[in-house]
Amino acid sequence: MKQIKIGAGFGLWRLGMPSADTIARVAERAEDWGLDSFWLSDHLLAPSPELDVVATLSLLASRTSKMKLGPSVLLLNLRHPLLVAKAFASLDYLSGGRMVMAVGTGANLADYAACGISTESRGRRLDEGIEILREVWTKPKASYHGRFFNFDNVTIEPRPVARSNNDTGTMDIWVGGRSDAVLKRTARLADGYFASFQTPAEFGANMEKIRGYAAEYGRANARIEAGLILLCRIAGSREKALDEARPMISAFGRGAEQFLERSVFGSSEDVIGRLSEYIALGLDKFVLWPIADPQAWPRQIELVGREIASHYARGA
DSSP: OOOOOOEEEEEEOOTOOOOHHHHHHHHHHHHHTTTTEEEEEEOOOOOOOOHHHHHHHHHHHHSSSSEEEEEEBGGGGGHHHHHHHHHHHHHHHHHSSSSSSSOOOOOOOHHHHHHTTOOOGGHHHHHHHHHHHHHHHHHHHSEEEEEOOOEEEEOOSSSOHHHHSSSSSOEEEEEEEHHHHHHHHHHOOSSSSESOOOOHHHHHHHHHHHHHHHHTOOOOOOOOOEEOOOOOOEEHHHHHHHHHHHHHHHHGGHHHHHHTTTEEEEEEHHHHHHHHHHHHTTTOOOEEEOOOOOOTTHHHHHHIIIIIHHHHHOOO
16 A cells, blocks of 8 residues: 655644644654654635735745645636746745645635636636646747637746656646536646545546546556645544644534545544545545634644654554
8 A cells, every 4th residue: 555645734824723833843853753844734815814825935945955845726717827826936946946836716706806707717717727737847939829818939947847756747737626517628738636525435436537537638657646634633532632723623514524534634533534535535644624723723733743743654
C-alpha cells in the first residue's frame, strides 16, 4: 500500500479566525508534526472571514520547506486564467515546486453575480480555464481560442517546475465537487479528484464513475489520483469531541446527522479507525479540516499532525 498522507485544511473560519502570527507559527511547526500538506478554502462572499488564497499561500510557502501547498478548491472561473497561471507559476517557483492546483465551481452562486459572471456558463468557463493553465504552463508560446477566452503567443515565465508524477508534466490540476458534471470533468481533464465531505460509499461510487468516464474519453490508463477533505475534531473521546464541535454542528440544523456521517471526530484511535474505511477503498490522501475556534485551532492542527499523520508515517 502507498504511504497514507495527511494534510490540514486552512480556512472555513466559522468560529473565528486565528491571528496572522498564530498562522505563521503553526506553519513553522507543521512539518515537524508530520503534516504532508496545507489546503486553503477559497470564497469571495462568505458568512465568515476568509483570507485571499494567493496571499496566504505566499506566507505558508515562506514558513515551510517540504510540504505541498494548494487551494481546495480555487474558484478558477471567477478569475481570468492567465492571471491565475501567472500567480501560481510564481508560487511554484518561490516554493521550489511544491504547489498543487485544485479547482472547482464552488457552491455560492452569489460570488458569480458579484463578479458579473453568468452561473449558466461556470462549467464551461472552468473547462477552458483548465485547458489554458496547461497550455501556458507547458509551452513557451501559447495560443487559445475558446468561447470565453482568446489570446495568441502568450509567454509566462517562469513556468512551473516539471513534474514526473502525472501525465502532463506540469503542476497537478485536480477537480473538486460531487456532481456528475464534476466527475466527467475529472475523467476528461484532471490529474486528480478532490472529494469533500463524502462517506466511504459515496467516495467509492464516485471513483468508480470517474474510471468509467475516463475509459469513455480515451483515458483508461490515465493517472488520476484522489484525495478527500473531512472536517475533524480530536479529543479524548467521541463524546468530548462532539461537545467541543457543537457550536458548529448546531448551525447545520436538520442536516447535523448527515454532517457527522461525513466528518471524523473523537480520539485519535477513533479518527484512524474511520479513515481505515476509506483506505480500504484505495484512498491514500486525506485533508483533515479542524472544527475549532481560534484558541483551539493550533492544538487541533498539532494533533492532526502528531496523532494522525505521524501514525501513518511510522507505519510506512
